[in-house]
Amino acid sequence: QVQLQQWGAGLLKPSETLSLTCAVYGGSFSGYYWSWIRQPPGKGLEWIGEINHSGSTNYNPSLKSRVTTSVDTSKNQFSLKLSSVTAADTAVYYCARLRREHNWNYDYYYGMDVWGQGTTVTVSS
């Protein structure tokens, strides 16, 4: 059974860089996209970005200038960095496994079937 375990700093000051890592246990790392999602207090889910095992990425246009994701296939881990954080970045951050099959001829999206436990990140001076 695949499990995702995530960790990272929970309290940041404005202008600092948020850094989170998610480890994949019990399943294949290749063949999937690995995604980051966040949820501000009392609000809905917001997609941050995704990366596959070969390092191909897509990012939310509203966050693209501040987001970097990476993979470490030797450790079955992927990471998120969000620079220049402000109070608006305060949220619970989740990692998730995303299933998508696509090529030049078709594109099937199957959602995010495995989620990490979430990390609460607070930005405050």
Place this chain on the structure above:
Amino acid sequence: SSELTQDPAVSVALGQTVRITCQGDSLRSYYASWYQQKPGQAPVLVIYGKNKRPSGIPDRFSGSSSGNTASLTITGAQAEDEADYYCNSRDSSGNHVVFGGGTKLTVL
């Protein structure tokens, strides 16, 4: 388009059937996925693809789609189904993932 629209709140009497809808142009090209989220917990995928349920999801949950609208139906709602429900898909370009704003389901 990069938006998915959901009703903010829906209620259903215990044991009755409820439909939660999600509208967006990208749903003409992509199936919606549906997630259940209870307070303090991570979202759980309940429907994906063409009406597929992950292992462990009760068969009272089903999905359908028509045009630009996707629906999640709970047939015989139980008290434990009270939660927030989010739809999710890719945008029309396929390059980004989008979520609906969420629907709070109350079981009366």
